[in-house]
Amino acid sequence: MSLLEAKNLTHVFPEGTVAIKDISLKINSGEFVIIAGANGSGKTVFIRHLNGLLVPTKGEVLINGKPIKKNITLARRKIGLIFQDSDSQIVGQTVAEDVAFGPENLNLPIAEVEKAVRESLEIVGISDLSTKSPHTLSGGQKKKLAVAGVLAMNPNIIIFDEPLAGLDYPGVVQVLRQLDELHKAGNTIILVTHELEKTLAHADRLVIFHKGELVEDGKPEDVIYCSEKYGVRMPLRNGGEIGSMTWLR
């Protein structure tokens, strides 16, 4: 049984846009999956179904074989979602308060909340910023804060929506290292990105969306050659290797 399964998901917005059409995808525990696709191809809409933020017009999402709508809180704890725009994810006035938001929602005892905050800030390496106001942080630091806020809920699937957009070289390296570490620690990672040349080396699997449909799904080396007709730049030029497609190292 797969850890997370989307079954025939279709989402039609009220004004008639068909954002995703009949998408089925199974994700196994410990996998690192990259979802790529042109702007507006439905990636963000799709991942927002996975933890029940959006309700499908048709189809369903299963976690460990059970529909998430039976226990939406469990799904949201187990699936951490890091948004495309970190600013909209910030709800606290200080870094520590923001990270505490999730555990406080779960009504954990205050000692456990504090422990979760301390540990997650340590994992992402911004413990020294804990009393700062989130809006004064840099782009990379905000991403780390968003990751810490998700880690404090102790998820085992972490979804990143375009975490590299707008980051400079050190920022990209920091986020990639984070992704890599989280994956090595046993988490299942779903990464939505346009920037395959920075990330593909880490992935076990590449999924391509096109106009709301899932058009390719397979090992990176098998899928990458037909990516360009779907508006995803083929990052391999002149015999490069997939193993070289990362900004780490």
Added chain:
Amino acid sequence: MDGRIKLLCMVLLSLSASFASEWQHYLTLLSLVFIALIITKLPIIALLKDMKFFAIIILIVLFTNAFNVPGDPIPGFPIERVSMQGVITGLRFAGRLITIIMVCTVVTGTTSLLTFKNVIEWYLRPVPFIPEVRIATMISLTFALIPVIFDSYTEIMNAQKSRCIELRKNPIKRVNFIVFPLLGQILRRADEIVYAMESRCYSEVRTRALFKINKLDWFILAICATSLLFVVA
């Protein structure tokens, strides 16, 4: 110091200030505030500078009272309309204002927003029909959104300036170009924040802040209560 006690002290002292009428009262209250200022190590000079704005209001209060309260003229004072009683009432009001402002400055200067929010939530807990958790969340969100809104505003302004919005002479049109995009952005932001909160399991049954009152807190509360009694009596 416990936030709840601090807020209570602030209310007590402000009440005392508004009841105060004799100069002894003001002296006691102001010396209390000054002791607090010294203990909390707030930058006194900087605070006094911030009070310049209030100084104008206080002067206005003083003058209006001096001119408008009827009474005996001050012997030897050139302007006849200024009465003895007027000056005294004016001074009283000014004294009250100064004390209240000082008390509030000390409290806000030493309390974080987070504490304030938690304290307000705590005081609202026993009040029926008031969703205290929701109010506390609203307070946090408001303060979280203000910088974001401000940034969006600057961003939109700059974007429009770089497309020469200044050349438009009609001010109403110009305001339109700012207000509508800004409103749109704020609404979209609010939507996103709701999603973000939901994906982190937002719930109104949540971990409550812990408060701890120690002896010193009770002692300070006692002082404030005594000062109120002293003033009222």
